[in-house]
Amino acid sequence: MPELPEVETLSRQLHQKICGRKILSSTVYDDKLVHIKNVRGRRVIAVERDGKMIDICLDDGNSISVHLRMTGRFLWQENAAKPKHGRWRMGFDTGNLFLIDPRRFATVTKLKKVKSDPGKDILKKFDFKGFVKNYGSRKTKVKSLIMDQRVLSGIGNIYACEILFKAGIHPERAAATLTEGDWKKLFHHAKELLKAAIQKRGTSISDWRDLSGCRGENQYELKVYGQEGNICCLCGKVIARIKQGGRSTFYCPCCQK
DNA sequence: AGAACCGCCTGCTTGC
DNA sequence: TGCAAGCAGGCGGTTC
Numbered sequence: 367m368p369e370l371p372e373v374e375t376l377s378r379q380l381h382q383k384i385c386g387r388k389i390l391s392s393t394v395y396d397d398k399l400v401h402i403k404n405v406r407g408r409r410v411i412a413v414e415r416d417g418k419m420i421d422i423c424l425d426d427g428n429s430i431s432v433h434l435r436m437t438g439r440f441l442w443q444e445n446a447a448k449p450k451h452g453r454w455r456m457g458f459d460t461g462n463l464f465l466i467d468p469r470r471f472a473t474v475t476k477l478k479k480v481k482s483d484p485g486k487d488i489l490k491k492f493d494f495k496g497f498v499k500n501y502g503s504r505k506t507k508v509k510s511l512i513m514d515q516r517v518l519s520g521i522g523n524i525y526a527c528e529i530l531f532k533a534g535i536h537p538e539r540a541a542a543t544l545t546e547g548d549w550k551k552l553f554h555h556a557k558e559l560l561k562a563a564i565q566k567r568g569t570s571i572s573d574w575r576d577l578s579g580c581r582g583e584n585q586y587e588l589k590v591y592g593q594e595g596n597i598c599c600l601c602g603k604v605i606a607r608i609k610q611g612g613r614s615t616f617y618c619p620c621c622q623k
Numbered sequence: 624a625g626a627a628c629c630g631c632c633t634g635c636t637t638g639c
Numbered sequence: 640t641g642c643a644a645g646c647a648g649g650c651g652g653t654t655c
Contacts (some may be wrong), residue, residue: 367648418649435649437633451633469632471649506625515650522649572647573634611627613648629653637645 368434370489370520371563371584372574374415376440379577380422381413383442384458391457396467399454402474405430416482417519429479432465438472440465442577468573486519488556498549501541508544509537509615512552521556524569527591527616529556536622537615538608562587590616 392405409425422430441449444461454465485493501517512518513526530537532555568574568582589599593616594607603620
């Protein structure tokens, strides 16, 4: 599932491919997306990432915001033949951009471009002091907190598990029990991990692919996610899996306190 | 405030 | 082999 590194990868590739290009056609194949209108003839002036959203900024001041949710992805194709699970196509003079989404959870909205808060994005102007002040004394579990998109933007289940492992913090700890040192460690590893994952063009678990249909390579770097029953690379004990609000959490009971 | 659950979806895995 | 049930989960919404 696309999280910050995957969305950043796509966003950069898209910017490269369609920035400055005019949208010659727009074809919607999925009834859930029929609201996508008034796109033809517009020129793309930028493609930006906003948390897990991809914003395709147009020359009329609007922006097409795409959230890929679970299985959404973009594919660039020279020909206009609809690929399997193709939900939407935008035609450019250089080729065709398809939104592919087997499970149809992805959402597309067209709206006036609004500036979001870069202080919530770990790789932008992240506001560490503001975070600790506003959320550091919450009673909620630390994993739920860092996955809350209103609090931090971009972190999903896979990277949340990996970040907490690197930082040696148990996913069920109440946020309020973390010291400033714990938070510093957590955000240090979060930054490093997310940057490294972008370098690897994302984590290709299940069906994630980049704009050219290529797999990322970060799945080989995962230490706990999907590793239930395997041996921890640090201590040799068995990786555990628990449910937190219906979602799987993977962690090492020995290394994460 | 916080946690759990549901609905949205479809492909894949599991069990008989 | 084939079919049905179960499972996966980001997010918004509801409920306790």
